Amino acid sequence: MTDPPPEDTWVVGLDLGGTGSRAAASPGPGRPHIRVEGPPLHVVDGRSDAPDVVRGLCQDLMRELDAAQAGAGTPRIAAAAVGLRGMMAMDRAGRLDPYALHDVLADSLGTERTAVSTDAVTAHLGALGGRGGAVLVVGTGAVGVAVDEYARWYLADGLGYLVGDQGSGGWIGREGLAAANKARDGREDGASQVLLRASERHFGRQRHGITLDSTPDALSLLAGFARSVLAAARAGDPTSVAIRAAAARGLADTLRAALSHPGVEPRVATTGKLITKVPELRALVMSHLTDVRPDVEIVDAAGEPLDGALVLARRLLETPEGVPSNRPFLSVRMGTPDLAAEPFETATVARAPRRRKKLPDGDPVTLRAGSGR
Amino acid sequence: MTDPPPEDTWVVGLDLGGTGSRAAASPGPGRPHIRVEGPPLHVVDGRSDAPDVVRGLCQDLMRELDAAQAGAGTPRIAAAAVGLRGMMAMDRAGRLDPYALHDVLADSLGTERTAVSTDAVTAHLGALGGRGGAVLVVGTGAVGVAVDEYARWYLADGLGYLVGDQGSGGWIGREGLAAANKARDGREDGASQVLLRASERHFGRQRHGITLDSTPDALSLLAGFARSVLAAARAGDPTSVAIRAAAARGLADTLRAALSHPGVEPRVATTGKLITKVPELRALVMSHLTDVRPDVEIVDAAGEPLDGALVLARRLLETPEGVPSNRPFLSVRMGTPDLAAEPFETATVARAPRRRKKLPDGDPVTLRAGSGR
Numbered sequence: 001m002t003d004p005p006p007e008d009t010w011v012v013g014l015d016l017g018g019t020g021s022r023a024a025a026s027p028g029p030g031r032p033h034i035r036v037e038g039p040p041l042h043v044v045d046g047r048s049d050a051p052d053v054v055r056g057l058c059q060d061l062m063r064e065l066d067a068a069q070a071g072a073g074t075p076r077i078a079a080a081a082v083g084l085r086g087m088m089a090m091d092r093a094g095r096l097d098p099y100a101l102h103d104v105l106a107d108s109l110g111t112e113r114t115a116v117s118t119d120a121v122t123a124h125l126g127a128l129g130g131r132g133g134a135v136l137v138v139g140t141g142a143v144g145v146a147v148d149e150y151a152r153w154y155l156a157d158g159l160g161y162l163v164g165d166q167g168s169g170g171w172i173g174r175e176g177l178a179a180a181n182k183a184r185d186g187r188e189d190g191a192s193q194v195l196l197r198a199s200e201r202h203f204g205r206q207r208h209g210i211t212l213d214s215t216p217d218a219l220s221l222l223a224g225f226a227r228s229v230l231a232a233a234r235a236g237d238p239t240s241v242a243i244r245a246a247a248a249r250g251l252a253d254t255l256r257a258a259l260s261h262p263g264v265e266p267r268v269a270t271t272g273k274l275i276t277k278v279p280e281l282r283a284l285v286m287s288h289l290t291d292v293r294p295d296v297e298i299v300d301a302a303g304e305p306l307d308g309a310l311v312l313a314r315r316l317l318e319t320p321e322g323v324p325s326n327r328p329f330l331s332v333r334m335g336t337p338d339l340a341a342e343p344f345e346t347a348t349v350a351r352a353p354r355r356r357k358k359l360p361d362g363d364p365v366t367l368r369a370g371s372g373r
Numbered sequence: 374m375t376d377p378p379p380e381d382t383w384v385v386g387l388d389l390g391g392t393g394s395r396a397a398a399s400p401g402p403g404r405p406h407i408r409v410e411g412p413p414l415h416v417v418d419g420r421s422d423a424p425d426v427v428r429g430l431c432q433d434l435m436r437e438l439d440a441a442q443a444g445a446g447t448p449r450i451a452a453a454a455v456g457l458r459g460m461m462a463m464d465r466a467g468r469l470d471p472y473a474l475h476d477v478l479a480d481s482l483g484t485e486r487t488a489v490s491t492d493a494v495t496a497h498l499g500a501l502g503g504r505g506g507a508v509l510v511v512g513t514g515a516v517g518v519a520v521d522e523y524a525r526w527y528l529a530d531g532l533g534y535l536v537g538d539q540g541s542g543g544w545i546g547r548e549g550l551a552a553a554n555k556a557r558d559g560r561e562d563g564a565s566q567v568l569l570r571a572s573e574r575h576f577g578r579q580r581h582g583i584t585l586d587s588t589p590d591a592l593s594l595l596a597g598f599a600r601s602v603l604a605a606a607r608a609g610d611p612t613s614v615a616i617r618a619a620a621a622r623g624l625a626d627t628l629r630a631a632l633s634h635p636g637v638e639p640r641v642a643t644t645g646k647l648i649t650k651v652p653e654l655r656a657l658v659m660s661h662l663t664d665v666r667p668d669v670e671i672v673d674a675a676g677e678p679l680d681g682a683l684v685l686a687r688r689l690l691e692t693p694e695g696v697p698s699n700r701p702f703l704s705v706r707m708g709t710p711d712l713a714a715e716p717f718e719t720a721t722v723a724r725a726p727r728r729r730k731k732l733p734d735g736d737p738v739t740l741r742a743g744s745g746r
Contacts, residue, residue, distance in 0.1 A: 093587050156558040160586035162595075163550040177536040185529040186630040189622055208701070213533035214466050219586075222535075249562055257559040328581070 010065075010075045011317055012109055013309025014057055014082040015122060016041050016050055018140070018220075023057040025065050025077070026310050033310075034068055036060040041085060048096040050084055051104045058108035079113035080105045081312035083122025083305050088328050089160070102333045112335030113316040115323065119305050120145040121153055121330050123271050126308030127301040130315070133267030134259040135301075136251060136285065138275035140223040142168035144258030151322055153329040154264070156257040161219050166250030167285075169274045173222030175243045176229035181209045192239035198228040223274075230278050248281060252288030259293065266296045271304070383438070383448045384690055385482055386682025387430055387455040388495060389414050389423055391513070391593075396430040398438050398450070399683050406683075407441055409433040414458060421469040423457055424477045431481035452486035453478045454685035456495025456678050461701050462533070475706045485708030486689040488696065492678050493518040494526055494703050496644050499681030500674040503688070506640030507632040509624060509658065511648035513596040515541035517631030524695055526702040527637070529630040534592050539623030540658075542647045546595030548616045549602035554582045565612035571601040596647075603651050621654060625661030632666065639669045644677070 014023040021038040038057045042049050058080075066074050082101060090096035098116045105114040124135040124145045134146035142165045143158030161170035180199035182191035184206075202225050203210055212218040232240035255268060268289065275282050286298055315323045316332065325332045387396040394411040411430045415422050431453075439447050455474060463469035471489045478487040497508040497518045507519035515538045516531030534543035553572035555564035557579075575598050576583055585591040605613035628641060641662065648655050659671055688696045689705065698705045 089587060159554050159582045160584040162585045162591055163547055164554050174536055181532050181537050186633060187626045189626040209532045211533040212535045218535055253560045253562040260559060
């Protein structure tokens with residue numbers, strides 16, 4: 001764990017999302033990466049095409065790596081990790097067997113050390129550069145993610161646009177479009193003429209109001225409208241200001257909930273397209289958070305989810321004892337494929353820290369040292 | 374128009390919904406109906422099965438009518454009207470040609486006078502027994518519907534559970550389930566432990582929270598949970614009380630918006646499963662409404678949407694000049710099938726009374742008499 005890695009010990013990270021995918025090979029921290037991009041995830045005939053996307057990215061990456069080595073031979077890949085958008089939901093819906101991805105990584109890259117995780121985990125590892133704490137991810141969806149001193153992961157929210165993801169792009173767009181519809185009807189409570197005009201620019205004029213119930217890409221349409229709502233808030237539209245305020249309250253609450261698990265270091269960062277591009281939303285969230293958690297250190301995001309996947313892969317190589325499987329968030333295989341027979345969802349990972357020893361807040365070092373507290 | 378209808382002049386009404394369908398034949402007001410029931414509407418291979426449901430109901434009804442006449446001959450059907458759940462959305466999505474239903478009614482019943490309408494119109498005609506005013510329909514969805522002295526129809530909301538239908542069963546269930554998810558995560562803003570326990574009874578224990586994004590019947594699941602939220606509100610759970618209060622405010626606003634169109638008589642009723650079965654929700658809505666519209670007469674619902682379809686059919690027979698087509702809400706055919714060539718959605722029916730003469734409030738009789746005001 002303290003030995004430096006040998007030179008030319010490459011690891012591979014992959015990040016698979018709804019708008020695109022990417023992979024990188026790294027010979028070690030601070031040295032240049034090889035990077036390739038690929039298509040977004042799709043569901044085809046009721047199955048996720050994640051295995052195909054992973055295989056394609058790995059092949060492209062190895063080709064690039066070969067070319068970059070200029071005939072000096074393809075380097076050995078010592079470990080690989082992939083973060084996937086929607087992994088848990090796809091697993092539940094029977095659209096993806098996360099275990100199959102271990103096989104694809106192992107076959108494509110010739111490594112026995114592989115990790116498959118939800119992209120919340122890789123977003124955390126990227127944003128905090130592998131340090132402890134909690135990360136708030138806000139893009140189309142919203143999730144708070146934290147890790148404790150035993151490398152146990154916790155999520156807050158991330159439950160989708162219908163009954164969760166408060167403050168996300170999808171949520172803000174939904175609230176904004178509802179306010180536009182109210183103005184069109186002549187309703188008054190929560191209506192916005194400004195958002196009505198914005199919705200007409202965004203969706204075209206709709207004589208009878210906008211409904212998205214039967215629209216397959218409703219979520220991306222809503223998330224696209226969020227930028228208009230936040231622009232209207234900056235311009236002072238009261239309804240839009242109220243939507244932004246409710247979003248910030250909800251996001252701060254999600255981050256606080258993730259942070260409040262025992263043994264999570266008091267450090268936070270944010271990542272994701274929406275909150276990164278709307279600094280006033282981040283400022284509101286952090287203001288709410290520091291009201292209740294003045295002890296927390298707020299840091300800038302160190303990197304992207306792809307960087308987090310590389311952090312995870314390098315840990316498989318350098319500190320494998322510090323990367324336990326933590327299903328359904330994270331599945332680790334260290335050359336022991338017989339584990340694949342175990343159902344992915346059965347591990348006892350509690351979302352809330354129930355039914356295990358209550359750990360005191362604020363002294364993770366003492367606990368880690370096994371002082372008996 | 375003032376002549377009494379001849380005896381044995383039967384009309385037929387049909388009501389097609391998401392949980393079932395029904396049809397009735399009536400020989401005249403106050404005389405016993407013949408009634409049959411049928412299956413709910415479905416979308417099969419991208420098309421609504423409404424034409425098949427209508428044909429089946431008509432065949433069953435005529436058989437019943439035959440049997441009831443005991444060999445005295447099948448009575449002539451003089452007019453027929455059908456109200457459909459989701460007609461406008463199905464038309465927009467290319468799942469249903471509303472004109473095809475005129476043909477099915479004409480062929481199955483042997484009548485030239487047919488009407489095809491959204492079920493909001495038949496719900497209104499049933500609840501107010503054909504009188505003027507506005508009706509609030511609250512079940513899985515929520516819509517305010519009003520008619521002016523020129524028999525022009527206006528809707529408020531009814532825009533679906535994603536960006537509309539505030540206060541409906543789907544909306545209340547969605548808010549309630551979001552509050553349950555918050556409690557599970559350890560979030561605090563808008564969380565409810567009471568609703569978390571209720572959601573576990575309703576949906577079973579979900580270790581990582583409930584998400585419905587990939588669930589085909591999400592809306593009916595949400596609407597089913599609304600009853601639990603309203604029960605928790607009755608028991609005093611503060612989050613549930615707040616959800617019920619926001620629902621009532623939104624519903625009152627929807628009803629007020631429908632009522633505020635010029636020429637709509639100041640009379641209201643409510644109908645639909647949710648508001649009918651939850652009297653305290655109706656009381657809250659009416660309290661908000663009378664705060665802003667103390668002039669409004671509140672009446673009990675006179676009947677169901679099926680009764681409204683019979684009112685509509687009888688009007689086709691007795692006062693056809695009073696039933697203009699008012700697309701996309703209502704399509705009327707009086708033995709002139711060449712109209713069918715006209716696209717259903719092109720008529721200029723404004724949701725808000727823009728671009729036409731502003732009519733003064735409160736004096737519909739004078740206006741109807743053509744006083745030149």
